[in-house]
Amino acid sequence: MKNCKIGRKALALTGALFALSGCSQKFQDVQDTMSLALFGIDDVVVSADTVNDLPYASLYAKTDDGGQAFMVLGYANPSMSNLADPTHHFQLKWLSATGEMLVTEYGRIVKTINLLGGNLSASYSHQADPLALGLLKSATPHVWTRKVDWQPGYHSGYTLESRFQLQGENTLMVNEKPVSTVHVIEHVHAPQLDITFENEFWLHPKTGHVIASIQTPAPGLPRIELTVLKPFSGVSQ
Template sequence: MRQLTSLLLLGTLGLLGGCTQSSSSLTQTLALAFEGPQGVAITPQKIAQLPYASMLAQQNSSPEALLVLAWSENNPHASSNNIPPNLKWLSANKEMVVTRAGRIIKTINLGGGNITKLSSNTIDPIILGLQKESTPKYWKYQLSWQPGYHSKYNAESHFVIQGHAQLTLPIEGTVDTLLVYETVTIPRLDSTYTNTYWLNPDNGTVLKSVQTLAPSLSTMTLTQGKAFGEQQ
C-alpha cells in the first residue's frame, strides 16, 4: 500500500457511483483515515472515531494501511441461502479489496497482481461457520488472477482447526479466537499455500486473516478495525 497524498483523495470520487454513503462524507472519512504516514498514524482512537466500518490491511511486509468500507453489495438470492454481502474496502489510492465472510474474493489495483474472480457451486465453509462440527472442512472452487492468463483454475481447500488462540484487535483489545489453517492446492500448477484465520469462536466471524491471493501473488493480512454493522 503506497503512502497517499491529499490530491489523490479527489480521484476516489469517480469510484463512488452507487455507494450508499454520500461522496462528501466518504471523502471526509478517507481524508481522516489516510492523513499522515501509513503504519505510523493509525491508532485505535483514529479507527474508533471513523463513522464507517474499517480494517487494517498489509500487503506482504509493507506498512499497514487503513481501508474504509465503501460498498456493501448483496449477492443474488442471498436471502434464500444466507450468503453474506460482498464488502468492498477502499483506499484513497484507489486500491480495493473485496471480501465475503472474511475471504478475499477480488482485488483491484494492488501492486504485484490481483484476484479477478473466485467462484464455486458450493457454499464456502467459512460462510457456513467453521466453528461448527457439521461444517465441511473441504471445499472446491475456481480462481482467476492476473497478470498472465490465469482463468478458472480449479482450487481445493482443506481446513484444520488448531484450537483457541489469543488475538489483540485495535478496538476490542485481546480476545479469544479459534485458529484455523486452510491449505489451498492448485492441482494444475502443483502449487500449495496456506491461509490462516482467527475466528470468533461463537459465530465464526473472521477477525483476522493472512491470505495468499493466488500462486506467485502477494500475501494480504487483514485485521478487523471497526466491524461491519458497528459503524455510526
C-alpha cells in the same frame, strides 16, 4: 495529470463515505478519514477512539511488499456467492490509497483491484464456502473446491482444493483490546500447477466471523494480512 486523477478519486470516495455516514456525520470527520484512506503512509496506525468514532466499518491491510494501510468500507452489495443461507450476506468493498480495493465475502478475499504485484479477478464455486456456512459448526464440511482467475498472465479457471484444520484458541490484540479467537489453517492445493500454500483465519469463537486473516488470493500473488477493526454491522466479515 496525476494530481487530477487522485483528486477525482478522492471526490468519488468522499461521496461514497458521506452517503454511508448519514446526515449527522460532520464533513470534517469525512475529510479526516479520507486523509487516512487515500494518503496514509506505510504502517498507518489509527487510535481505538478514532476507529470507534467513525460511523463506518474499517480494517488494517498489509501485503508482503508494503506497509500497513487503514481501509474503510466504501460499498456493501448483496453477495452473489453460492450460500446455504444467502440472507444478510454481503460483498464488502474496502477502499484505500489511490483507488486500491479489496473485496471480501464473510472474511475471504474474492477480488482485488489496483494492487502491486497482481490482482485476483474472480473467485467462484458451486459449493458454499465453509467460512460462509460457519466453520466452527459441527455440520460444516472442512473441504472445499473453487476456481480463481488472476493477473498478470491472464490465468483463468484454475482449481483450488482446500482443507481446513482447527488449531485451537488464540488471543489477538485488535483495536487496542485483547480478543479471543479460534485459529484455523486452510491448506490449499492448486493441482494444475502442483502448488500448495496456506491461508490462516482467526475466528470469533461464538459467531465464527473472521476477525483476522493471512490470505494468498491466488497462486503466486503476494499474501495479504487483514485485521477487522470495526465490522460492518449488517453482516459477518
